[in-house]
Amino acid sequence: MLLEGEDVLTMRPGRLRAVRWTEAAVVFQGAMHALNPVRRVGDQIAEAIQLHDKVGDRQAATRVAELLEQVGLPARRAPSYPHELSGGQRQRVMIAMALACSPRLLIADEPTTALDVMVQAQVLTLLEELRRELGLALLLITHDLSVLASTCERIAVMYAGRIVEEGPAATVFEAPAHPYTRALAEAFPTIGDTASRRNPHGLGGDPPDPRDLPSGCEFHPRCPVSIAVCPTLDAELWPAGEGRRAACVHVRDGHPELVYQVPPGPMGEDAPVHKGMAP
Amino acid sequence: MTATQPAPPASQAAQGPILEVRDLHVHFGTRRGRGPTARAVDGVDLQIQPGEIVALAGESGCGKTSLARAILGLVEPTSGEVLYRGEPIGRGTRALKPYRREVQLVLQDPTGALNPRQSVYESVAEGLRIHGVKGDEETLVADALARSGLRPPRRFFLAYPHELSGGQRQRVVIAGALALEPSMLVADEPVSSLDASVRGEILALLLGLVRDLGLSILVVTHDLGLAWNIADRLAVMYLGRIVEQGPTEAVLANPRHPYTRALLSVVPEVHHLETQILSGEPPDPTRVPDGCRFHPRCPALASGEAALAGIEHRCRNEPVPILRGVAEHHAACFLTDESVKKEGGSRVGR
Numbered sequence: 067m068l069l070e071g072e073d074v075l076t077m078r079p080g081r082l083r084a085v086r087w088t089e090a091a092v093v094f095q096g097a098m099h100a101l102n103p104v105r106r107v108g109d110q111i112a113e114a115i116q117l118h119d120k121v122g123d124r125q126a127a128t129r130v131a132e133l134l135e136q137v138g139l140p141a142r143r144a145p146s147y148p149h150e151l152s153g154g155q156r157q158r159v160m161i162a163m164a165l166a167c168s169p170r171l172l173i174a175d176e177p178t179t180a181l182d183v184m185v186q187a188q189v190l191t192l193l194e195e196l197r198r199e200l201g202l203a204l205l206l207i208t209h210d211l212s213v214l215a216s217t218c219e220r221i222a223v224m225y226a227g228r229i230v231e232e233g234p235a236a237t238v239f240e241a242p243a244h245p246y247t248r249a250l251a252e253a254f255p256t257i258g259d260t261a262s263r264r265n266p267h268g269l270g271g272d273p274p275d276p277r278d279l280p281s282g283c284e285f286h287p288r289c290p291v292s293i294a295v296c297p298t299l300d301a302e303l304w305p306a307g308e309g310r311r312a313a314c315v316h317v318r319d320g321h322p323e324l325v326y327q328v329p330p331g332p333m334g335e336d337a338p339v340h341k342g343m344a345p
Numbered sequence: 346m347t348a349t350q351p352a353p354p355a356s357q358a359a360q361g362p363i364l365e366v367r368d369l370h371v372h373f374g375t376r377r378g379r380g381p382t383a384r385a386v387d388g389v390d391l392q393i394q395p396g397e398i399v400a401l402a403g404e405s406g407c408g409k410t411s412l413a414r415a416i417l418g419l420v421e422p423t424s425g426e427v428l429y430r431g432e433p434i435g436r437g438t439r440a441l442k443p444y445r446r447e448v449q450l451v452l453q454d455p456t457g458a459l460n461p462r463q464s465v466y467e468s469v470a471e472g473l474r475i476h477g478v479k480g481d482e483e484t485l486v487a488d489a490l491a492r493s494g495l496r497p498p499r500r501f502f503l504a505y506p507h508e509l510s511g512g513q514r515q516r517v518v519i520a521g522a523l524a525l526e527p528s529m530l531v532a533d534e535p536v537s538s539l540d541a542s543v544r545g546e547i548l549a550l551l552l553g554l555v556r557d558l559g560l561s562i563l564v565v566t567h568d569l570g571l572a573w574n575i576a577d578r579l580a581v582m583y584l585g586r587i588v589e590q591g592p593t594e595a596v597l598a599n600p601r602h603p604y605t606r607a608l609l610s611v612v613p614e615v616h617h618l619e620t621q622i623l624s625g626e627p628p629d630p631t632r633v634p635d636g637c638r639f640h641p642r643c644p645a646l647a648s649g650e651a652a653l654a655g656i657e658h659r660c661r662n663e664p665v666p667i668l669r670g671v672a673e674h675h676a677a678c679f680l681t682d683e684s685v686k687k688e689g690g691s692r693v694g695r
Contacts (some may be wrong), residue, residue, distance in 0.1 A: 087473055182404045182567050183567060183568070183569070183608060183611050183612060184404055184607070184611055185404075185405075186611070187620070187622045188622055188624075189612035191622060209541040211541075211615050212612075212613040212614045215613065216613040216614075217613075246542075249542055250542065253541040253542060253545050254541070254544075254570050254614070255545050255573050255574050256614045257570060257597050257612060257614065258598060258608065262573065263573060264574070264575060266544070266545040266546075266549050266575060267545040268542065268543065268544065268545025268546030268547075269543070269545070270546070270549070272510040272513070273540065273542070304362075
């Protein structure tokens, strides 16, 4: 795992501490729990700055004010406690904190999951502006494929610990090459699309237990288009069109259209019992 | 499946709405009565017909959960009425008990809604015991689980919530509600805490309950895609009022209220509308603006569209009439709804 060409996994703890926040920073889900409820938000941002740069309190406070303005919060909110801010404002504080040491890579883990659509749009627009203005690389982690399609250039889809599809955002979302990607894309309907009206699309079964993964292609027990070879298939990312790869046997065999064999519709009425449950 | 469920919706339609809300207000005092009053629900009319799914949509803090709680009798309204099959629901635990069996609640987070130390069987049977339901408890629990899609039901009896996936937990919560054979469900964000792949399955289950058992459902959500997936009618709430309502197709394909338009334009997959991100703080129910309550954030007012139509002064000063809980498509907007523009007054609709 290389960060700016340097292997993160072999870094010594001191070096790791130095690159965290200065080269790669993270914005967590649920800002309510990620912020300290009994400290003022300005002080929490200043802490990150002062741990990495030897700057005085006044200089740090100036930088905090700059950061807050940058994420669209008035600098006078710095003395607020987290509970005095709305969900969207708290998420802005998290982003300001992540930007404190001018990182080159920003990892945002479900940054909008707990937020309303309007606030989600505000936060996504902010991330997009910051990416453009500061030249940041942005890694956005979410289960909402439509958010990724509207924000990102490339999408990688993970299932059971592996990437099962990757490629340019628009094509992956509009014409998935892996049946799991297809299920995710259909989970959030396109408003106005008559096919999804009164017809929610789901995927039968449950995510697999990571301690006891299915054999072959890990997706085969839930897959609507699995074939005889899938339980023993050694799935790898096969080429699936321009700039795209997908780990599905139908893609390997040159029949990506087979991913769409089964008409979409409610499935899995008889959901299997979760692994690890008492008999 | 038991045969004691209500008859299909068609035969009941003539009897009028199963649930009706009339001019409902829910106000809360702040700082122990010394602070300003928060008008969480500030004049709402709403009707739900038998066998109908109504979605109530809006941002956090718009009052949609307070409205749902008032409908369930969990918070006493400041004024106004909630009618069930034409009768006021009453006040106090004893008066509300039969009503609470008929109208069941499904909460957002199934992990929080289930007692971690109770087995699935105990969780589902609890309601039956509280209401003293006659009959073989084991059969009733098994039926409810099967109807919620947990099959074979007896395999789940002794399971504890931590042994189930998120989707299965939400099915157990729904089974607990179904065991009492209600005629209506109030579901508050029923899928927002579930994995994307499971979401569609739970929505399909709700749709199936309406089809097979003739239930009515009020879904409280901020997700317009959910409304598109399952709801017959959609009501959009802003700052304690319903600002637009009508058949889901009409409201989402042809939104009239500038607020609905803005809400729809920020859904990532809707491309035909120009994105309108409303800036500023979420609205504050302790300071409801004069005139149209949306006017400080209204894009149509800011762009001069309202001034061009010669109604700017009305937007700023004149109270917008309350929409009656009717089936036709209406928006509480002087600019875009002809009957609101013409009639004015305190109520619009049949």
